[in-house]
Amino acid sequence: MYGLFLRALQSYVCVTFGAEPLARAMAAAGAPPEGFEPLLRYERQTLRNVLHQVSTQLGRPEEGILEDLGTFIITDAGYSATRRLLRFGGANFAEFLYSLEELPDRVRLALPDEDVPILHLTDLGEGQYQLVCETGCAELGVVLLGMLRAMADDYGALVTIEAEPGMEGAMILSIRLLDPRFAEGRRFELSTTG
Amino acid sequence: MTARPASHRPPHPPMAQAPAEPAGQGMPRALVGLHVSACELGRIMPMHTILTPEGHVLSAGPTLLRLFPGETILGKSFFGLFELRAPVWITDMAGLTSRCFHKLRLSPRGPGAGLRMRGIAVPLDDGKGLLVNLSFGIDVMRAVRKMQLTDMDFAPTDLAMELLYAVEANAAVRGEMRELSRRLVGARLQAQEEAQTDPLTGLKNRRACDSFLSRLCREGASFSLMQIDLDYFKQVNDRLGHAAGDHVLRHVAGVLQSQARVQDCLARLGGDEFTVILPGLTDPARLLAMGERMIDLVNRPIPFQDDHCDVSASIGFAIVPEGLRLDPNEVLGEADTMLYAAKGAGRGRVMGTRLGEPAEPIEPAAPPPTG
Numbered sequence: 126m127y128g129l130f131l132r133a134l135q136s137y138v139c140v141t142f143g144a145e146p147l148a149r150a151m152a153a154a155g156a157p158p159e160g161f162e163p164l165l166r167y168e169r170q171t172l173r174n175v176l177h178q179v180s181t182q183l184g185r186p187e188e189g190i191l192e193d194l195g196t197f198i199i200t201d202a203g204y205s206a207t208r209r210l211l212r213f214g215g216a217n218f219a220e221f222l223y224s225l226e227e228l229p230d231r232v233r234l235a236l237p238d239e240d241v242p243i244l245h246l247t248d249l250g251e252g253q254y255q256l257v258c259e260t261g262c263a264e265l266g267v268v269l270l271g272m273l274r275a276m277a278d279d280y281g282a283l284v285t286i287e288a289e290p291g292m293e294g295a296m297i298l299s300i301r302l303l304d305p306r307f308a309e310g311r312r313f314e315l316s317t318t319g
Numbered sequence: 320m321t322a323r324p325a326s327h328r329p330p331h332p333p334m335a336q337a338p339a340e341p342a343g344q345g346m347p348r349a350l351v352g353l354h355v356s357a358c359e360l361g362r363i364m365p366m367h368t369i370l371t372p373e374g375h376v377l378s379a380g381p382t383l384l385r386l387f388p389g390e391t392i393l394g395k396s397f398f399g400l401f402e403l404r405a406p407v408w409i410t411d412m413a414g415l416t417s418r419c420f421h422k423l424r425l426s427p428r429g430p431g432a433g434l435r436m437r438g439i440a441v442p443l444d445d446g447k448g449l450l451v452n453l454s455f456g457i458d459v460m461r462a463v464r465k466m467q468l469t470d471m472d473f474a475p476t477d478l479a480m481e482l483l484y485a486v487e488a489n490a491a492v493r494g495e496m497r498e499l500s501r502r503l504v505g506a507r508l509q510a511q512e513e514a515q516t517d518p519l520t521g522l523k524n525r526r527a528c529d530s531f532l533s534r535l536c537r538e539g540a541s542f543s544l545m546q547i548d549l550d551y552f553k554q555v556n557d558r559l560g561h562a563a564g565d566h567v568l569r570h571v572a573g574v575l576q577s578q579a580r581v582q583d584c585l586a587r588l589g590g591d592e593f594t595v596i597l598p599g600l601t602d603p604a605r606l607l608a609m610g611e612r613m614i615d616l617v618n619r620p621i622p623f624q625d626d627h628c629d630v631s632a633s634i635g636f637a638i639v640p641e642g643l644r645l646d647p648n649e650v651l652g653e654a655d656t657m658l659y660a661a662k663g664a665g666r667g668r669v670m671g672t673r674l675g676e677p678a679e680p681i682e683p684a685a686p687p688p689t690g
Binding site: 159234235 | 470
C-alpha cells in the first residue's frame, strides 16, 4: 500500500506549497522524480523518508503535515470522490461515525489489496465517542484525525477530537460531538448528476 | 443507529394494523401475528404498499411515495401506478394474488417511468388484501439520480448504499487507472524517442547513428560513411502493401549485417534509407567491393508469401582520413551527394569520394550488374 497515501501527500504539498518545495523534498528523499503511482505498492520507509524531507523543506512538524493532509483529502476538489464516498456513510455526523467501522470493507470493494486500518467505535453517550484506529502505520491515524475534523465541517457539526497513542501503534481518538447542526454543512446528494 | 427524526418522513395516514405473515413453508400461519403501524413498517420497508382487496393503495412506505411526487397515490389503483410485466402481464388483483410469493418485475408510471423494479406480494389474513414490497434492484443507480434519493430513503438493511459506494469507488479507481495508462503511454513514447534501436529492423536509429558519427568526427578518427538508398522500394509497397515493404527492409538490414564488420555502425535513418559507418576503413577498393556485394545481394528476388519483391540499391560513400575533425553534417552531405550521383548514373551503383583532398569521385571500372 502507501501508493495512494504518497500520491496524496505529493498533491497536498504541490497544491499548497508549490512544485519547488515538493521537487526538493522528493529529490532529497530519493523518490522518483515523476512522482508516485497511486495504485502501486511502496515501502513504509519510503513514506517516512518523504514525510521527513517534506517536514524539513517546509519547516513544519510531521504531525501537522499529516493532519493537514487529512483535511486536504476531504476538501480538495481533486479528491471529491473520497469525500463523497465518506458521505455515503450517513446522513449526519453521528451516523457517519457509526459507518466508520464498515469503511475498511467498503474500501475493499474497490481496492481489495489495500490494507486499511481497523476502526472500532464506542458510543460513550452524551455525544462522546471513542474511535480506536488499529494500524501498523501510526501516520495513517494522524491523517484520519485530519479527515474526521474536515468531515465534521462538511456535515456542519461542531466537534472536538483529541488523539492519544494506544497500544502497538494504535491511535485512540476521543470525539465529542457538541452540536450536530452547528453550521450549514456542504450540500450532498447521492447522485453526481441531477 | 441513531433514530432519525420523524420530521424527515412524509406524513402517513392512519392505517388499520396490517398483520403480515410469512410464506410459511412448514410454519403455521398463526405463529406470527404482527402488529405494526404503517409508520413503523415504513421504516423497515420504505418501499412497501398495502393494497385493499380491490387493488387500491391503502398505505405506502415513504420511498414509494417519492416515486410519485406531488401526487396522492392513496386510494388509487396499484395497476394504474405500476406496470407489472414479467413474467406475465398482471393487470388485476386476481393476477397479482396468483403471483404471490413470486418475484415480480414492474415499472412505475409517471416520473419514474422506465425504472426497472422488482417486488414480492404476500396475502394478508382473511382476504384483507396484499402486502407488496418493492426494490430498485440493480437499477438503484438510475433511481437515485432520477428521483433524487438520499440514504434516508433506504432501509438500513438495504445494500443500496454499498452498491452506490462500489460504483463510485470503482469509478474513482478506474479514473486513476486511466491516468496511469496515460502516463505509461507518455513514458513509452519518451522511451522510444530516447531509444537507440530501430524497432523494425533491429539496426541502430538516427539518434544512435548521429552520436556514433559525432564521436568519430570529434576524435578525428579515420572512417568511411555509406549512404544506402533502395531503388524501386515504393513499387513494392504499392504492389504488395506495407507488410511486404517491412519484409524487404528487414531483409536488407540482414544483407548489410552480413557484409559489415562487428565494429561498424549500421542504422536505418527512416524509410528506405540506411547508413553504415565503418571506423578505420578508408580503402576505396574495399569499400567499392563491399558496396557492390551489398547491391548484388539486395538485387536478388526477395520471397514474400507466394510472391517476391524486386528492389535494388544505390550507395554513396565518403572516406574521412585521420585527423580531419570534420563537421558530421559535412560528411553526411558528401556521402549524400555521392548517393545522388550514383542514382543519377542509373541506380544499382556505388560511388564514393575521399574528403580533405581534391574531390575526386571513386567509381568502379565498369557498372555493376543489375538484377
